[in-house]
Amino acid sequence: xxxxxxxxxxxxxxxxxxxxxxxxxxxxxxxxxxxxxxDSLVSYSFFSQEERSRILGLLEKAYFTLINETQxxxxxxxxxxxxxxxxxxxxxxxxxxxVNIFDINRQKDNSAxxxxxxxxxxxxxxxxxxxxxxxxxxxxxxxxxxxxxNELGVAIEKIHQETKIRLDYLNYIEEDEAKKLPAAVFLKGxxxxxxxxxxxxxxxxxxxxxxxxxxxxx
Amino acid sequence: MVHIWPIxxxxxxxxxxxxxxxxxxxxxxxxxxxxxxxxxxxxANLHTMVNVPYPEKCFSDFVINKIKxxxxxxxxxxxxxxxxxxxxxxxxxxxxxxxxxxxKALKAIAKLNYEYILLDLGAGTAFNTLxxxxxxxxxxxxxxxxxxxxxxxxxxxxAIYLRRIRHYFTAADFKALEKKVKQFLDTDxxxxxxxxxxxxxxxxxxxxxxxKKDFHSFQFKLILNQLHKQDNPALGGQICKIIKxxxxxxxxxxxxxxxxxxxxxAICQRLCFLDRYPHTxxxxxxxELNRKMxxxxxxxxxxxxx
Numbered sequence: 001x002x003x004x005x006x007x008x009x010x011x012x013x014x015x016x017x018x019x020x021x022x023x024x025x026x027x028x029x030x031x032x033x034x035x036x037x038x039d040s041l042v043s044y045s046f047f048s049q050e051e052r053s054r055i056l057g058l059l060e061k062a063y064f065t066l067i068n069e070t071q072x073x074x075x076x077x078x079x080x081x082x083x084x085x086x087x088x089x090x091x092x093x094x095x096x097x098x099v100n101i102f103d104i105n106r107q108k109d110n111s112a113x114x115x116x117x118x119x120x121x122x123x124x125x126x127x128x129x130x131x132x133x134x135x136x137x138x139x140x141x142x143x144x145x146x147x148x149x150n151e152l153g154v155a156i157e158k159i160h161q162e163t164k165i166r167l168d169y170l171n172y173i174e175e176d177e178a179k180k181l182p183a184a185v186f187l188k189g190x191x192x193x194x195x196x197x198x199x200x201x202x203x204x205x206x207x208x209x210x211x212x213x214x215x216x217x218x
Numbered sequence: 219m220v221h222i223w224p225i226x227x228x229x230x231x232x233x234x235x236x237x238x239x240x241x242x243x244x245x246x247x248x249x250x251x252x253x254x255x256x257x258x259x260x261x262a263n264l265h266t267m268v269n270v271p272y273p274e275k276c277f278s279d280f281v282i283n284k285i286k287x288x289x290x291x292x293x294x295x296x297x298x299x300x301x302x303x304x305x306x307x308x309x310x311x312x313x314x315x316x317x318x319x320x321x322k323a324l325k326a327i328a329k330l331n332y333e334y335i336l337l338d339l340g341a342g343t344a345f346n347t348l349x350x351x352x353x354x355x356x357x358x359x360x361x362x363x364x365x366x367x368x369x370x371x372x373x374x375x376x377a378i379y380l381r382r383i384r385h386y387f388t389a390a391d392f393k394a395l396e397k398k399v400k401q402f403l404d405t406d407x408x409x410x411x412x413x414x415x416x417x418x419x420x421x422x423x424x425x426x427x428x429x430k431k432d433f434h435s436f437q438f439k440l441i442l443n444q445l446h447k448q449d450n451p452a453l454g455g456q457i458c459k460i461i462k463x464x465x466x467x468x469x470x471x472x473x474x475x476x477x478x479x480x481x482x483x484a485i486c487q488r489l490c491f492l493d494r495y496p497h498t499x500x501x502x503x504x505x506e507l508n509r510k511m512x513x514x515x516x517x518x519x520x521x522x523x524x
């Protein structure tokens with residue numbers, strides 16, 4: 001319905017911006033290969049044999065043109081002549097130079113870190129005052145664990161999934177139902193696993209505090 | 219306003235009925251009045267999935283005029299808010315539903331008073347399946363990450379594409395178009411609707427504009443079912459990308475459903491999977507999907523070709 005694949009320009013074929021860096025071009029070529037290769041699951045049966053080899057040929061041509069700086073310049077020039085890309089689009093490439101790793105003024109790259117769920121959780125733990133306050137207490141109770149979990153916004157089912165601890169045990173621990181709790185050897189391990197799944201360290205020490213608090217109460 | 223979600227997948231065993239029953243269950247649980255219709259004509263088993271083992275009425279009663287109003291074939295299920303039109307005792311020749319009966323059924327479905335209607339369609343690319351799928355713009359494709367299943371879902375997508383183009387032509391015009399396609403391109407190209415469209419663009423520009431506008435208004439979704447741990451989770455996104463790039467219309471990737479042995483157990487016990495194993499990965503995936511989909515489906519545009 002839209003343009004035929006063969007009529008796309010090399011940037012469109014590889015799904016990248018006209019100011020893409022060499023690294024991005026290489027990455028895009030790899031992704032495209034994964035999609036169009038003969039043994040790929042994604043495009044299985046979508047193309048006939050000739051279509052596939054034609055597409056792979058185009059991909060290769062696009063890649064080798066763009067990865068070679070002199071050829072890319074020539075190709076860009078052609079595209080600008082035809083009015084398909086503007087010089088402005090190309091121009092912003094200057095800002096995308098690699099950053100000097102020794103540059104002390106460099107901004108911390110937060111975006112990549114936040115993508116990582118675990119790192120995010122760890123950060124939440126260290127930044128949350130309420131959690132730090134609870135962790136500094138001499139006694140830690142099941143209710144405290146629940147507060148910490150709620151502060152972090154983690155569902156109890158998620159802990160259940162990660163630690164494989166039975167959901168009812170997790171609930172008993174959080175509700176401090178002393179009579180229904182498992183034997184102490186198991187309990188200590190459970191609490192440790194619970195803490196580790198929330199990235200709260202030192203799990204050994206905190207679970208020991210939980211256990212001592214429990215024995216004192218009974 | 220009623221939301222109609224047809225669920226199709228091309229290949230048998232890809233999880234159409236499972237998805238329909240699970241989604242229906244979740245929608246009903248959130249207080250939406252939901253109806254499941256088993257349109258897998260000739261191979262119906264949605265009633266087993268929602269635990270109505272002996273349905274006393276079914277869809278074909280309406281088709282053969284034994285029951286005059288479609289609303290009267292609706293059965294209650296053990297779950298509140300969830301209703302079913304079963305296909306269990308359909309006549310054995312129901313699979314070949316004539317066009318006028320199908321039209322009548324579609325019109326009746328559109329008039330039903332429910333918040334959500336889920337159509338569980340059969341495997342394959344029979345005209346019945348295609349027309350029921352096109353009853354709504356919110357069709358859902360489901361496939362598993364296996365070549366066999368992916369092959370069939372691509373076939374289904376192309377068949378629906380072609381069927382939709384066909385709706386814009388009279389029989390005679392379509393014959394003429396067919397001839398032209400064969401003339402301009404090689405013989406195989408009639409199986410590729412994207413090539414036909416290029417001919418339509420040249421020969422019938424005003425129809426091309428209509429078709430283009432029409433396809434932009436579709437909001438198809440794709441769900442990958444039975445994703446094993448070792449499978450590539452980005453597969454669904456890549457499939458949608460290929461469809462967008464080479465067929466030229468957009469299918470949104472809605473999400474993955476993890477492979478789970480428990481599904482088999484739940485079906486064998488004839489229990490609702492979500493109730494029996496609520497804390498498995500597959501159940502989480504289903505809830506996540508339901509949340510995403512019920513918020514993202516916009517305006518419902520219905521059966522406009524009848």
